[in-house]
Amino acid sequence: MGRGIKTLGIAAVVASMLAALPAAAQTPIKFTLDWVFQGPTSPFLVALEKGYYKAEGLDVTMDPGQGSAGTVQRLATGAYQIGFADVNSTIEYNAKNPGKEILCVFMAYDFGPFGVYALKKSGIKGPKDLEGKKLGAPVFDASFRLFPAFAKKNGITKWEHVNLTPQLREQSLVQGTVDFISGHYFSSMLDLKARGVKFDDIVAMRYVDYGLDLYGNGIVISPDMAKDEKAVKGFVAATIKGWKDVIKDNKLGVAAAKKRDPLIDDSLELERLQISLQTNILTPYVKANGMGDVDPERFARSIKLVADAFGLPQAPAPDKVFTDKYLPPKADRMVAQ
Secondary structure, eight states: OHHHHHHHHHHHHHHHHHHHSOOOOOEEEEEEOSSSSOGGGHHHHHHHHTTHHHHTTEEEEEEOOSOHHHHHHHHHHTSOSEEEEEHHHHHHHHHHSTTSOOEEEEEOOSSOOEEEEEEGGGTOOSGGGGTTOEEEEOTTOHHHHTHHHHHHHTTOOOOEEEEOOHHHHHHHHHHTSSSEEEEEHHHHHHHHHHTTOOGGGEEEEEGGGGTOOOOOEEEEEOTTGGGOHHHHHHHHHHHHHHHHHHHHOHHHHHHHHHHHOTTSOHHHHHHHHHHHIIIIISOHHHHHHOSBOOOHHHHHHHHHHHHHHHTOSSOOOGGGTBOOTTOOOHHHHOOOO
């Protein structure tokens, strides 16, 4: 009898000691988007909200960005460890900073959303009609920076650039102060729609449809973060769960974005998300191979295109831009069709 009491007492003491121990330490991660909270980036918010990162041992804080180039700089300075950015900005940075590469570890946009847009009433019908015309765009806009490659591919030899803030870009096209603008397809098309322009009245020239087979945004990591394989793998795995949830239920993503920015237009962001899924994410390659990976030959070609467009001294090697070492197995990356 006394022996049983003694054993019980020890068990109680052990339980008390375990209860007093701190919870398993979570790895702090500062994550930055490329832009504001919107439908297309909502999977990250869903993964955070549902505790997917926490389940991987990660304490993630998530902030909006001010463009992909800014995201890359945030990682380069060590202010953030992981980001979501246009891989083409990463190509440029890595070409200029050998040995300090920012790596893409998950390709989200299998087709880049880059393009230029005009109004049908202007008489512009295709690339050749852009010759000598006024292009309105912020200097940091990815589609603008890649426009020289689009122009070269389509025989456009001259144009005039009008520097605009993102807020004035679509408005300037509607007002007629510029002839065409550049921007992400799912942003410019919907921003024009919000200004009363019907889709049928827009001439959209997506680069992917005119010879520029470029990739778009992906998850990128800092050089120091690349050393923590467990944390990066956990972040990617958790994010994939967020993507799958949003693909299954688009409204779930919009609701998560609205919690961060109550002023967003629900229906507009739902449409933006759906366009991005249809045109950039759920491509034939992704449906066959799952999210996150790249086609090696196509990726190598795209790096050379970008190096030429940006006037880089040389194109970085593909393995200095993208790695698949942090990706889960293909079966875990397959998405609903």
